[in-house]
Amino acid sequence: MASASSTIHVSGLGRRTIATLKSQAKAKGLSVEGYVKELIESEMSVSEMARRKTIDDVFASAQKRFRESGMTDDELDRLVDTARTDHHKQVVERKKR
Numbered sequence: 661m662a663s664a665s666s667t668i669h670v671s672g673l674g675r676r677t678i679a680t681l682k683s684q685a686k687a688k689g690l691s692v693e694g695y696v697k698e699l700i701e702s703e704m705s706v707s708e709m710a711r712r713k714t715i716d717d718v719f720a721s722a723q724k725r726f727r728e729s730g731m732t733d734d735e736l737d738r739l740v741d742t743a744r745t746d747h748h749k750q751v752v753e754r755k756k757r
Contacts, residue, residue, distance in 0.1 A: 670696075 673681075685695035709718070726736070 681692050681695060685692045688695060688698075690698065731739075
């Protein structure tokens with residue numbers, strides 16, 4: 661079955677946003693239009709899933725893998741704290757440039 665095609669025009673995006681879109685599209689081997697289409701369809705899929713599933717449904721497999729990993733809650737807390745600290749340092753460094 662053929663699908664109907666529509667065009668959407670988006671205005672008001674800043675230069676930085678457009679540059680990021682171009683960069684990310686190129687990294688994926690897509691045109692900007694193809695990349696934006698992918699983003700929209702992905703968001704729509706996530707939104708649909710959010711309407712159908714509970715938070716427990718969404719995270720059930722991650723929770724199972726965590727339990728099977730043998731990692732303790734304290735180890736996970738330290739891992740998250742380290743990642744948060746590293747991210748904060750990177751953000752601060754970028755702002756200094």
